[in-house]
Amino acid sequence: MSRLLARFNIRFPAFHLNVDVDVPMSGITAIFGPSGSGKTTLLRCLAGLERAPEGFMQVGEDLWQDESRGYCLPLYERPIGYVFQEPRLFPHYNVRSNLLYGYNRISPKERRIGMEQVVDILGIGHLLERRIHKLSGGEQQRVAIGRALLTSPKLLLLDEPLASLDLLRKQEVLPFIRQLHEHLRIPVLYVSHGLTEILQLADRVILLKEGHIVGTGTLNEMFTALDFRGQLGPHRIGAILDARVIHHDPQYGLTQLKFNNHSLFVPIQPVPVGQTVRVHIFSNDISLVLGHTGVPTSILNILEATVVEIREINQSSVDVVLDIGTPLVASITRKSLMSLGLKPGQRLFAHIKAVALNEELVE
């Protein structure tokens, strides 16, 4: 798997970005952090729009920037698609001409993605002859995404493409971003400070704070790690898993999912067998049972797990970090911790009372 390597050290009057990025060139990587943490600056450095005096960037085998040799490939020679916070469509062209602007500027043999495909994925076929200022915000942003895709980029950079949209429009664009990734297999770097967006879209997270990277990992690793626990309000994350649909059981109205050799049952889903769905488990919806359950139970979803670590939360409750092939966090009372006598390395069973699917999480 080829990787994206980048080091940037750049000072502004009131801000200093100093990062070392190393992520695989696959999936959706979210660049997450509070406002002013340097997310957009990092993206602009990656695009070559800001030129870090100490900068290095390599994508797979291709060197894009090496300031130790004074080298920096300009943006217009980088095979990048960039979607800005605002759509930045060209007002003197109609939708079709905007879409074709980049397409016409790459050589025919580079064109892996065609007009029909993009129009289809983004649902903008009926807009092609419209003037730009006749479009809604959501439509404009979809055209901007389409315009970037039509340059057949090797890397897609999205800078909070949903930030300027209201909730309804967000719901209009969000599914397209997931779909375009599923259909076109372009690695995406996605800047956002919206937690919901990231939980729905990202495979991987780069966490930025005050111009520094404080963590990089898979979505589940990052959101079950201690640093995040404070930010998530009452619904604390137990795990975020991508599971495959393997069976529908219409008799009981259940769909069976599988991940890492574990099974999960959820209310029947209109999703074809073989497709992947994103599953969220909240830490309060998990109870822990020692020993093998010969005991009959109404709980359908029982996962075998190993205790990794016990984290203090407050006077009455603790978080138990479990390993089920990936982290799973259960919130239990301190009293239960004592009576079960849990310690790291112990094997037990996690009973999962409720599982939420991605689509249900939308605010």
Next chain:
Amino acid sequence: MDALTDVDLSALWVSLRLATMTVLVLLIMGTPLAWWLAHTRSRFRPIVEAIVALPIVLPPTVLGFYILVALGPYGPLGRLANLSLAFTFTGLVIASVFYSMPFVIQPLQGAFEAVGEAPLEAAWSLRASKFDAFLTVLSPIALRGYISAIVLGFAHTLGEFGVVLMVGGSIPGETRVLSTTIFEHVEVMEYGQAHAISAFMLAFSFLVLLAVFILNRRFPIHVS
């Protein structure tokens, strides 16, 4: 009202040539300068802006005097050309470029500031080189600024008098333009001819400004 004489027609021709040349030179030289002024964070920016705006407030005779000295056989420009440019058409173009500079630079600068760098960055991200992006994205979006610059630069050059008299004299066929022709007619009491040219310039200036305001209304800048 007397018909225009041959001398008047040749003055019209000189005026039109002068205005066209001046605007062309200013568009070519003024575009990069206006772009720089619109986007630079340099501390020299106010100084350059003040110099560009000087011809608006300076008496034309002051500007004309210094340009005359510079163009003369011992002035820097005269030496460069190895002959005196004073009282020649070329000298007149050089003088007009300075005199009309703010009327071309300022609308362009305003348009570039309104458009900003955002559309250009978008164009670069779509594989357009800097020149390509300038031609296909910046210029059309800043079109209104260009129209204002061309029209104002042209009309203002047609109307100049003091500088032309200082630098060009009023040599028929070479440096005699419409505005100086009016002066010549009045000097010898030919009010009818002075009136004909004056009326023409009045009507022309009004129509030009009318066209600018109508165009501004029909083609407003849409910055998305």
